Amino acid sequence: MLRKLFYGIGIFFLLSNTGFAQLPDFTEMVKNNGDAVVNISTTQKAPDAQIPGADQQQQLPQDVPPEMEEFFRRYFQGPGRGGVVPRETNSLGSGFVISKDGYILTNSHVVNNASEIIVKLKDRRELVAKLIGLDESSDVALLKVEAKDLPIVEIGSPDQLQVGEWVLAIGTPFGFDQSVTAGIVSAKGRSLPDGNYVPFIQTDVAINPGNSGGPLFNMQGKVVGINSQIYSRSGGYMGLSFAIPIDLAMNVVEQIKTKGKVSRGWLGVQIQDVTRQLAESFGMDRPHGALVAKVIPGGPAEKAGLQIGDVIVEFNGQVVETSGELPPRVGVTPIDEAAKLKIIRQGEKQDISVKIGLLPAQQAVAQANDTTSPADTANNRLGISVSDLTAEQRQQLQVEKNGVLVQKVGKGAAQDIGIQPGDVILRLQNSSVRDSAEFNKLVNKLPAGKSIAVLVQRNGNPLFLAFKLEK
Structure with a gap:
């Protein structure tokens, strides 16, 4: 027992002397930067509440305490005929000062639609802030206080x-001012579903509601990100936190200051990741790159000759390993600048030059509910039946040309890869599908035991899938 004790003490001193047991000290960093981190509270107007029966001036309940009369009068009698009660909501967030004259960075979702924004400094001063501008795509907002x-x-x-690497966050989780948490960088360049133009920094720093908009510091005490999102099933911290890179945020700030709005580069394609089976079907040695699933008519990509099925593997000399890496790089590319793409088309590498366009405003995608048609074809090798698209269905499903409508899905390869009734099949193994007759001819010619790529459109969005036929 004594021998084990001395052995343990020896190991402790050995690790201490070599530096392995030394954890970082954040005290000086907090002292130097805590004063620049602020608490942001907002008031937002919510839709007016309609109190049922309020226009009938209901009587107050009996034995109401005097101090509660106003409360019950509001909800039992309403403010007058119609029973409409104006409501307000409040929210809390964080931010940090980036200039001595009062410019403050925070998240767009913290201040969006706010009727009043109050910035509380560490010295307990409370200042009314003006919203200079925001960008919902990157979730960045710029505020200004008079100071x-x-x-x-x-x-x-x-x-x-x-x-x-170690990183540190200061913010206001759940309203607790100047809360400090630390962790490490878990990953870089993360792509999230609602953040296509942001290569997020993933950390395991404890971030909770109220931390949004606060700074993420490196060990040199410099801001490297804005804490923005968490992955959570409970609403609280679960070890997956995401921060907006500060260089992207400062680019947004510069555009807001100089132009009053944020402009982003646009390629004019919809893309997806390349799976193992898709890579095999496209003649690639391994899965990588951004697979072009749709080329927007009239967009920069179409003008440059980019095609559906092309795989973008480089953008301006930078390797594109996953589809999520491409949008942020395109977004920060200056408008009208020529970008060099390296693509793989049917197994062959090519170089293409594209003149980057301006990202247009997002448009709502129409979804069609009625996908029935009497012109079903018989089940084929894929185990599905399809029909030709009517003019009305093309308009509803946003399909300009080609394509067949999936009516039924039975047992087979199509069901195995998730093809559903209502999907539109646009391409099959590098060939466009004009109608149901051509579709069945293409299916009959498909080889067995080889990965086959199929392009479907679902709820207005294109998606490449891959399957193999046994026979």
């Missing part, structure tokens, strides 16, 4: 961050 000589943060470089 002088405010403490500011120092801006760092996210590019120099390394996975495993």
Whole structure:
């Protein structure tokens, strides 16, 4: 027992002397930067509430305490005929000062639609903030308060961050001012479903509601990100936190200051990841790149000759490993600048030059509910029946030309890969599908035991899938 004790003490001193047992000390960093982190509270107007029967001036319940009369009068009698009760909601978030004259960065979702924004400093001063501008796509907002000589943060470089490096967050989780949490960088360049133009920094720093908009510091005490999102099933911290890289946020700030709005580069394609089976079907040695599932008519990609089924593997000399890496790079490319793409088309590499366009406003995607048609064809090798599209269905499903409508899905390869009734099949193994007759001819010619790519459109969105036929 004594021998084990001395052995343990020896190991402790050995690790201490070699530095392995030393954890980082964040005290000086917090002292130097805490004053520049602010609490942001907002008031937002919510839709007016309609109190049932309020226009009938219901009587108050009996034995109501005097101090509660106003409360019950509001909800039992309403404010007058119609029973409409105006409502307000409040929210809390964080932010940080980036200039001594009062410019403050935070998240767009913290201040969007706010009728009043109050910034609370560490010295307990409360200042009314003006919203200078925001960008919902990147979730960045710029505020301004009237003040002088405010403490500011120092801006760092996210590019120099390394996975495993220590980082620190200061914010207002659940309204607790100046809360400090620390962790490490878990990953870089994460793509999230609602953040296509942001290569998020993933950390395991404890981030909770109220931390949104607060700074993420590196070990040099410089801001490298804005804490923005968490992955959670409970609404609280679960070890997956995401921050907006500060260089992207500062680009947004510059555009808001100079132009009053944010412009992004646009390629004019819809893309997806390349799976193992898709890579095999496209003649690629391994899955990588961004697979073009749709080329927008009239967009930069169409003008440059990009085609459905092309795989973009490089953008301006930078390797594209996953589809999520491409949108942020295109987004920060100046409008009208020529970008060089390296693509794989039917197994062959090609170079294409594309003149980057301006990202247009997003348009709502129409979804068709009625996908019935009497012109079903018989089941084929894929186990599905399809029909030709009517003019009305093309308009509803946003299919300009080609394509067949999936009516029924039985047992077979199509069911195995998730093809559903209502899907539109546009391409099959590099061939466009004009109608149901051609579709069945293509199916009959498909080879067995080889990965086959099929392009479907579902709820207005294109999607490549891959399957193999046994016979």
